[in-house]
Structure formats: C-alpha cells, structure tokens
Amino acid sequence: MKYNLFYFFQSILIIVLSPLFIGILKKMKATLRGYMGSSIVQPYYDLSKLLKKGKVISNRSSFITTIGPIVILAAAITTTFFIPVFYTSMGKTIGNLFILMFAFGIVKIFTVLIGLDSSSTFGGMGASRESFISMMAEPLIFFLIIFLYIETKDFNVFHISFINSKIVHYDTAHLIAMVTFSVGILAENARIPFDNPETHLELTMMHEAMILDLSGSDLAYVELSSYIKLIVYLIVLINCFVPIGIATTFTALSLFIGFIAFIFKLLFCLLGIAIIETTLAKSRLFRGAELFPAMISLGIVAITLIYIL
Amino acid sequence: MIEALLTIILISSIFMSGVRRIKLITAGFIFQSAAIGLIVLKLGYETGKVDYYILGILTIVTKVIIIPLIINKSVKKLKINREMELIVNGFVSYIITGIGIMIAFGLLNKSQDNFLKTGIALFIIGVLLMVARKKAITQMIGFLIFENGIVLFETSLSKMSLVIEAGIVFEGLMLALIMGIMIFHINRTFDSINTDFFENLKE
Amino acid sequence: MLHLINFQKDWLSLYFVFIIILIFIPVAIYTKGYIMEYKKHYSANYMLGLIGLFVASMIGVVVSNNVISFLVFWELMSITSFFLVIYEYMHKENLKAGIFYFVMTHISGLFLMIMFAFLYKYTGSFDFSEILKFSADFSSKQKYIIFILALVGFGAKMGIVPLHAWLPKAHPTAPSNVSALMSGVMLKVALYGFIRVIFIFLGSTPLICGVIVLIIGTVTAIFSILNALLQNNIKKLLAYSSAENIGLIFAALGISMILINYNLLMLASLALTAALLHCLNHAIFKSLLFLNAGSVLYATGTKNMNELGGLHKSMEVTAICTFIGTCAISAVPPFNGFASEILILRSFIEAITMVSNIWIIILIFSCGIIVALTSGAAFYATAKSFGITFLGKPRTKKAEHVKAIPISMNIGQGILAMLAIVTGVFSPFIISKISYYTNNLLDISGKNPSFENETEIIIFTMILIIITFILYMFNRVNSINKKQEINDTWACGYSSDKPYIQYTGSGFVQPAAKIFGTIANYNKKVNFKKNISISQTTSDIVEDYLYKSSLKVVNYLTTKILKINYGKIQLHILYIFISLITALVLVLKFV
C-alpha cells in the first residue's frame, strides 16, 4: 500500500510539474538562441489564463470537440500512473508498456478527429499529417517494445527499469535502440524536425493546426495533455534505457539519489531537445518521413546485433 | 469365283474414289453391292446355311435395286450430276486410296482372310468419299460403301443369328432412306446440296 | 443426405457458433429497418429467407463433423451469400462483382474438396473423429500437400493476398447487413476451417508451412490496408480493412505454427489465443462498421465519402457507434481491437526471444515491424473513414438532406457498439476462457504463464473513467458563468461557409498516397481545361496483373479450342478417324 501510494505520488508529481519542465525547455531554447525568454513558470500562467476564459465553438463541431479535450487530458493523466519516475521495484504494478503506448492512441485519435471536426482546412491538413507521421512512427514504438522485451523479458515498465538499472555497461544495440526511440519521441510529440511546435504558420503546422479551433479551457486541457505526453515519453526513455541511479529500495537516501538523478537526466533530455530545435529546421513532411525507414533499419541492425554478438 | 468378285469390288471402289460424275459413282456402287451380294450367296451355297442366302438376297435387293433407285431419283430431281468441287482432287484421291489400301493390307498381312482386307479397303474409300467430297449425296454414297465394308466384315467374321443380321441390314437400308429424304429436304431449303452452305451453326 | 447431419460439439465449433449468433442477432435487428430501403424494387422476403439460410449454413459448417456435410454447408454458404451479393441485381456492376465472387468461392470450394479427398485417401474416412485419430501418423509430405490445399482453399474464402480480389468487389455490392455478416462472420468461418485442419487434424506442421502462413498474413495485412487507405468508397475501404484483419489473424496463426514446430507450446497457445480473440473482436467491430456504412447509405444514398461530411448532426447515434467502431479497429484502449492487437504483438515479440534460429527471428521481427505499420495505417484509414464522413460540413446536397433512420437500425448498431466496449474492457476474462481451450488443444497442462498479468486493462479503464469523470465535473464547475460563443469556423477572413475548403478523403491520405501509391496503383491527373479538376484513381495491382493475365490465357485457349467445334462436316468426320487412329496406336502400344 505504501508503495502504491508512493507510485501515486510520483505520478501526481509528474502531472503537476510537467508545465514547469516545458517552461524550462522554452527557457533553454531562448537562452540558446540568445534572448531572455519568458519565465519558466509561464506555462502555468498560460494554462490558468486559458481556464479562466470563455470559449468559442465552431457551429459545425460535434461531440468530439465537446468531450475530446477532456478525454485527451484524462488519457494523458492516466498514462502517468503507468510509469515509474524515480522509484521502481519488481512488485506487482500496473505498467504494461502496451497499454502505455496504446493509451496515447486515445490522445491521437481525438486530436486527429478534433482537427477534422471544425471543418476548416487547417484542421484537415494537420490531421492528415499527424496521422501520416504517427503511422510511420508506429514501427518505432513496436521496435522499442521488442527491444526492451528482449533485454528484460518483461513488458512492465517498472520491471524493465528495475532490471535495466542494474546494467552498468551499455552495448551498441542498446544505444542504437535509444536513438531510435528518441526519434520516435520527437515524431510522436510533434517536435522539430517533424513539426514546429512554436509557429502558427499555415503550411508548417501539424499539431497546432489540429487544435486551431479550440479555445479557452478546451485548449488548456489539450495543451496540458501535450506537456504531460512529452514528459511521459521522456520518462520512458530515461527509465527504460538509462535508469541508472533510480531508487530500487525504499530508503530516503536512495529515493533522494533517484530524484536528483531523475531531474538531472530529464533536464539533459530537455537540453537535447532544445539543442535539436535550435540547430535544426523543420524538414519537409516527406523528408521527415524518410527518417523512419532509416530508424527501422537501425532497429533491425540492433536486433541482429543482439543475436549475433 | 470369290476372287473374281473381290476383284470387282476392289476395282469398283478404286474407280469410285476418283470420279466426278454421281451417276458413275452410283454405277460403281451397284456393281460393288451386287458383287458383295453374290459373295454372300456363294458362301451360303458352300456352307448350306439359310442365313447367308437371306443376307445376300437382302443386300442385293436393298443396295442394288432400292438405294440406287432412290439416288437416281433424287439426282434427277435435283438436276445434279457432277461433283463439281472436290476438296481433294481426283488424282490425289486415287493415290490416297492406293496408299491407304496398301497400308491396310500391309498391316493385315498375317491374315489369310481376303474378305477382311477388302472390307477395310471399302472403309477407307468410304471415309475418303465422306471426307473429301462436298456434295451431301456423295457423302451418302461414301457412307453406303462404308456399310458395304461392314457387310463384308460380317460375312468374314461373325456367326450371328439371322434376326440380328437382318436387323443390321434393315437399319442400313433405313439409314439410306432417311439420308435420301434429308437430301431432298436440304435441296429444297438450301437450293443446293453442297455442304459448303452448312455454316450457319456457330457459337 | 439426412444421415450426414451429426453435430460436432467441441469448443472450437462452439466458439464460432457463439461468434456467428452474437453477430447475427444485432444484424437481424438492424435488417428489420434496413430492408425498408429495398422494398420498393426488390423482394424483402427473398432477402430475409436468404439471410436465414446463409446464417444457418454457416452454423452448419462450423458444427459439422464430417467432410461431406462440411462441404455441403460450405457450398450452401457460398451460394446463399452469392445471391445476397447480387441482391440489387438491377445494377450491372453488381452482377459482375457477384459472378467474380462466386467464381472465387468456387475455387475455394474445389480446393477444399481436393484437400478433403486427400485426407480421405490418407485416413480412409470422411469422419472428422476418424481423421483426428489418424492425425499423428501423417508424413511430412502428406502434411505439405494438405497444408497447401487448405491454404488456397480456405485462403480464397478468407481473402488472403493474392486471392483477396473478390473482397473489395463483393462487399460494396452486397447490402450492408449482408456485408456485415460476410465480413464479420463468413471470413471467420473460413478461418475456423483453416484452424481445424491445420491445428487439429495436422497437429504440428513443418516449419516452412508456418513461415508461409506468417509471410502471407503479413503481406495480406500491409497490402490491403494500404489499399484501404486510398479508397473513397466507405464499404470498399472496410472490405480492404477486413482483408487486413484477416492478414493479422493469419500472421498470428503463422507464429503459432512456427512455435508449435519449435515445441514452444505455451507461446503457441498465446498466439493461437490472439488469433481467436481477434476473430471475435474483428467480427464485432467490422460488422458494426459495415452496419454504420449501411446506415449512411440508407440515409444519404451514397457510399462515396467525398460526397458526405457533417453527418454527426443528423445521424447522432450512427456517428457515436461509428466512432466506437473506429476506436476499436484502430486499437485504442479500452475498446476490443486493442486487446487482441496487443496479444498479437506480444506473441510476435515473445516469439522473437524464444526461437533459436536467427533467420526465423529476423523474419518474425520484420513481419512484426510491418504489422505495427499496418496498425498505424489502420488508424489512418479508419480515422479518415469516420472523420470525412461524419465530421465537418456536408460536402454535397446528399449529405445535407438526410433520411431519418428507423429505430431498429440504431438498436442493431448500438448493441454491437456496446459489445465492442464490453469485450474490450473484459477481454482478460475472454482471454482466459479461450486460453483454457487453446492450452487444452496443445496439450499444455497446468497454468500457462503467458496469460498472467492481463487484468491491467480493467484497471486502466477504471482509472481512465475516474479521471475523465473528475475532469468532466471540473469542467462543469469551471465553465459556470463563462461566456460560450458558437460561431462559424474561422477561415482566414474569407467566408467560411464553403464546404469545399475542407479536406476531402483523397486529400486526407495524400501523404500516404505519395509514398505508398504504387502499391495501390495510385494515379493522379490534373485537368486544366476550363475548370481545374483533379481525378484520382486506384486499382488493385494483384487484380491487374495476376487475374487479368490469367484471364487472357484462358481467353486465348478458348479462341483456339472453339475452332474445333466449327468447320466443315468433312473435318468433323476426320476428327473421328484421327482420334480412332490415335486411340488404336495408344492402346496397342501401352495396354
């Protein structure tokens, strides 16, 4: 019970802190580009401002727009209960990797349909591109699951990070898989080079285009869910591939070390994203799509490496 | 005596395989049938069986008298006397008949039965007339020659009861009759008895 | 013939009978209303009778325990479904499609006849139980023969590539309730036959058989879903998607066969369970989607999604049901497609770690990647089908003036939608039920560890529902006293009331068409005369190359052989003698 409560606490922490991390990411990008940028708590202000506002709804919109944002947020929040943050154990936990990954399917299907719902051109365009990218990214996610299962013989994220935290020396295959998954994360979360989360330029938007017609609290829910989604993905990356330092015993010291290590790794990841986003430009849709076959072939290499070496 | 009759049969059949005039073919057919009838009668005389007498008489009555009458009648009515177009011309027909008979005799060289060999020769000529001629009436004669061959075969091979043989011969006659009637009808509807006009039935 | 009716009562039969009846009830309810549309031109009793016969013969197939009755019911099923496909006989294309379908099923029937003839030869009996007794004694050559025949025979009915071509023709042609039954149930009956022959009669098959099934399944899945993606006809899209799902099931069966060959029975049981579960799930959501397509057709009179749009207002129940079906088919938890999808993926993944041969591993891995891509594409395709049809603004008059749908149709759809949710949420129980039998089948005693930890989906659903509820209440509270404005969609300052500014179905899949277009023979033409217009066409490449060229061969032979029948009478006489001489030579030489 104690453990379960702690897991619960971890998840709540993620939900609460994810806007902060996004703020940090934005700050990092601003710094790298050489200007001040907004405060790291700016996302909280944004969200609360949106929540306070009334909303404008398209007269063509359907039940998708009505319930969509809520369900999206709910699904994103639910996923946080399926991952370890800085403490893990081999006990009985809910952390099925499949459910985790497919739960983002809920987010995806609702955002895509919201895009189509408002009967605007942008929504359709964003939905089309988002579906295309996520279709291409699906094999990467599958590859991630295969790879982790080969390594740990388990589908539970908690167990995976527990087992992997004992590894000190990472082999090539592991690193390749990590890179592959990182690309998957960028694709699934609409980051550069697949999408630019900052612009609202008609021809480049994907994610933003779909939610263009949302406003007020609806927009807040969707924004929050996309924050949570990115952080959850990053945590999966961290805790499955480099879980070193994660607390595996329930003592204050190890929990503290785990927390510090987690924050450090997460910030490192965010820095990575910031660097990528400041140095690369958004590539064309089909140029971006070419990355996926490349990643899949990398994945095949990784799998063969495991079995041949 | 039998040898002489067989010679007549062979000569008449080879003669028939190449001529163009229907009258001549009919004449050849009469000679041939008469010879066959005589052979059968001769056999009856030798063996003393009634069957042969009756078969012989039937053959002569039908094939020497009735069928040629039918043919002549229809030829007169139809005003055709000549097989104008041959698919295989006379010269080649003779050669084919010759070769055919040669091969047949060669294959049957072990057999001492001349009836059998002659019968086969008649088959070949009958088939040739049916295959290589265009007029329906020549086809009919070809078939009759074929049937003559069967009679020869019968006399050489079998020992059937009278009823059966009579049945066979009777049906041959009926067939010839039906063919005659049909030729008559064909001429009336097609204004010709040339089988070239038989091309309506496709698909 | 009466003596042949003697039922098989093992679990496999009962399971499929269960599926058939489960789907039949809502479809029957749906039919009551749906048939109104046909009453004007066609006979309603005729359709009802045929559907009854169709369902009865399907049940007959799965319960028969004897080759003859199996085949009789099998063919009856084909015949009745054929007449159902050409139910709207006044359209010429329907007749063509129906004939094509019937010929394909006849191919299937003939192969099955030959296969059972082989079984008879090897076992000396037409009785399933007798054949079963013999099943341990098949030599591997015999197994190959039976496997190939069963693959083609059942495969033609299931619609595996390259024998799938009838699916996208027959399904759009048939009335929608019939296509629901055909796609949802009839394909499963074929699968039943395949499972019975391969897994029960043959037991273990040579490795290569499993590999073939896996590859064919994967190819079917990816080929048909990419074709489905590019269709604008809703029912054609669904038909291709049926082929895709069959491909998935087939791939899972292939994995199971490979694992049985390696004697990894626990996992084999998992893969088999995945396949069987997907049978049930696909039956539910595919018939649901077909019924929805039928409702759309009923209400608007068109199947072309580019003419539709905005139907969510006028057809609310249908829209919600379609949404549920779409979620289910794109494996969104907690709907039922998800449960079987993860089982299939799991069996792929676990197989990779257990099999020792590196080539098999690479094969399974590549197939797994393709299957994952397939599920992504399935999401894309069904999102398109739902989004373009039901959301946005009506694109044409047809979508604006919508006929009201009878209540019975809504009830039918509703039941299936409920089933899609229930079987999704409670999939752990269904899995444990099925796995009990698959374990039995593969002689696994004791608990199979492959099936532990399956209850998470229930917890997930609970959490999801709770959080959604909390958020919903929060939202209610939050929106009190807030201004809520309903307005036209913003269209960059232009008047937005133009339905054609929306993305069309073809536009929606344009990115995929650009990359995978060759697989579906995608062609785009832009005409600049007067108005600029775009025409886009797709066609089935398998049909274009394989079927048409074999038809050409048959045509050529026909032309040649027909000549024998013509010509002069003299020639015909010659034929007799030629055949006589040939026969004589042959007889004297060989006898």
Add this chain to the structure above:
Amino acid sequence: MYIIVLGILFLFMIVTPLILKNLKITGFVTIFGAVLVLGIVFKIITLVSGGNPLSYFNEFFYIDSLSVVQLLITASINIIVSIYSYKYIGNEIKEKIISNRRGKFYYFLFNFFVLFMMFIALTNNIVAMWIGLEGTTLTTAFLIGFNINKNSLESAWKYIIICSIGIGIGLIGILIFVNAYSNQDGSDVLKWSHLVKNSNPQSTYAIKIAFTLIFVGIGTKAGLAPMHTWLPDAHSEAPSPVSAMMSGVLLNLALYVILRFYIITKHIPGLQNTKWLFIIFGCVSLIISSFSILRQLNYKRMLAFSSVENMGIIALGLGVGSRIAVFGALLHSLVHAFGKSMLFLTAGNILSAYKTKRIDKINSLIKTMPINAVFLILGMLVITGAPPFPAFFSEYYIIVGTVETGNYIITALYSFCLLLVFAGFLRVFIKIVFNTEPGVKYAKMEVDKENTLPLALCFVSIIIMSLFMNGYLSNMINNAVSIICD
C-alpha cells in the same frame, strides 16, 4: 412377363398416333403409357434390388442393377418429357408452326425412340445393343430436323452422317469382338452375361483393337470429344423435349453400351489399362467443352456443351475405377439426366416465349418469366454441382476417386474444367435472369406459367434423389458398382 407387357405397351403407344386423329388423346395415351412404363420399371427395380439379375427369353433380355439405373433414367425422363411434349406440340400447332400430321409423326418417332432406348437397357445381346443405338439414330434424325429449316437440316445431316460413321465403327469393333471369342459356343457368344464370366478369349490382341473401335465408335454417339461435333448442333436445333431426351438419356445409354463392353474387357487379364481410354477421352471432353462453354452466344448450344462436359465427367469417373468414383459416375448420370432435362425444358419454354436462342437478346427473366427463371437458376446449380443437389456428391466422389488412385494431374485438370464450366454457366444464366438494361420496362409474360409442371417434376425428383441418397438409391447404385468393379 414384364418384358411382354412393356412390348405391348410400346406397340400400343407407337400405333396410337398412326390411328388416332386427335393429337390430345395421343398425348394423353403417351403420358399414360409412360406412367405405366415407369410403374413396371419400379417393379423391376424392386425385383432386382436384391442383387440378382433377371433374364427372359433365353437370356435375350437380361436385367441387372446396372441396366436398372438406365431403365430408371429412361422411364422417368420419358414421363417428364411426354408431359412437356403434350403442351409443347399443342402450342406449336396452335401457332401454326407445324401441321397436325407432323404432330402425330412426332409422337410416333418419339415413342419409337423411347422404345429403342428401353431396348438397349434391357437387352443382353451385344449386337442387339448396337441395333438399339442405331435405331435411336434413325428415329432422332427426323426429330432433330423436325422444324424443317436451314439450321435444323444442317444439324440433322451432321448428326446422321457423323453418328452413322461412329456407329459403323462401333459395329466393326463389335464384330471383331465377337470374332475374338470364336472359341466360345456359337449361341452364347453374343450374350453379355456369358462373355462377362468368360475371361479367356482367343486373342486379346483382337479384343484390344475391338474395344478401341467400340469405344471411339460408340463414343461418337455418347458425345465424347473430339467426336462430339454433332452434339452442340443437334441439341441446339432439336425441339427442346427431344434435346432433353437425347442429352439426358441417349448419351447415357451410349456410354452404358461402352461400359458393358468395358466390363467384359476389364475381366480379361492384361487389359485393365483400357480404362485409360475413358480417362483420356473424358479429360479431352472436359477440356474442349469447358472452354467452349465460356464463349457461347446460344443458350441451347451451351447446354449441349455442358452435356459433353458431363459425359466427360462420367467417363472420367468410370475410368478412374475406384468404387467411390464409379459410384459418383453412375450417380452423376442419374443427376445429369434430370438436371439437364430440366434445363433443356426450361430453355424450351424461354425459346417459345422469346423466339430466340441468343443469349444477348434475353434480359431480366426474373421479371418477365419468374417461374422459369427460378428453374433456370436451380437447374444451373444442379448441373454445376452445387449442394445440396446430388451432382455435388457425384462430382465430389469423382474427385475423391482421382485423388485416391493417385491421378493428381487429372484431379487438377478436372477441377479446373469444373471451374471453367461453372464460370461460363454463371456468366450466362445470371445475365439472362438478372441483367436489367436501364430504361427498359420488363413486363411479366403470360406464357410463364404454361409448361412448368415437368420442370417441377424434374426438380422434385432431384430433391427426392438427394434426400434418399442413402436408401434405395445408393443401394441400387452400389449393386451396379459391384457389377462394374468386381
């Protein structure tokens, strides 16, 4: 005793049209006679069902289970066709297509035709069988050319020439066959029942030649390709009842005669391989007919080709020779008789309504002639071997037979041909029945109900067959199979 009764009955039936002026009464007499004949045949069937053959007149007539199958086919199709003829001839006369005299002529020839067929099935004398076959040629020649016009005359001429040659070759074969048994007693040598018990002829070489001649010769009459060329013409041009009779019964009987000789030949040591004649000619028939069916413009011609195909199937089944295949072949001859008669009679109805045999001229039959359309579809299903009709079983048993004996290539060929035939039939009949040209109004025709009783009778018999396949029928056929296989 039964034979005498049968003889008198037929005499009566043949004489009636000659004496009576009223065609209706003649028609009734024919129907009535046919019913009586069937009754007698049923009586004979029960007598033979124990497996013991009957023989009459010093074994000139000999009835075993094999001939009973043929008798059953002949007698039952006879009833159906005579019922059909009654209205058919009546209509023809009413529409002034034929004169009253020709109507009487029709009945005269028709009854003669049936008599000859019964005779073939009943007789034990191998030459008498030939005489019977020749007799059918004589009688049907006029029946085929019944509507004296260009097409029918052409086909009749073809028929008579080709069949006579074939039959002539058959006679030569029979003569050689008899001669090969010259070591036997003179009075017994023509008796089939005697020859079959006697497996040591003087010369097996002669038997080989003789059997080949018989096969090809009588095979011409049975419509085996490539000697079938008369068949599509004759069957398409003959009046529909005659086509039905010829296709359903006559072809069977010709094959039956071959079969009788085959049974004798089979028992001679070293000659078992003559079965390949059946297989090869069966396959050739299948191939030629199935491809020909694909591109026909005339529906009666297509049915005729289907007859060739079915003869091929039966020959194949007999040639394959395992018990199950032979069972299939005999069953198929039964089913084919009923199914094909049904189709030909339906085609006759359509022909008399539409006055055309061309497929492209007939559309949407389901609207114009619903009853006939249903029978057409049912007939198609019956003849293409769709269950639950017994043709499915027979065709399947033959497949099993080919697989069982290891002739896999033949299995493949056979199934391929079945598929082609199926596709061809489906294309045409679905087009005829369902095709609807846009903008055309299809009104229901009055003639639809006219002549449907015989069709229903055919269908009912087929249903009865499939229901009782395991009772009397299979018992009877099994006895027949024992005659062939043992």
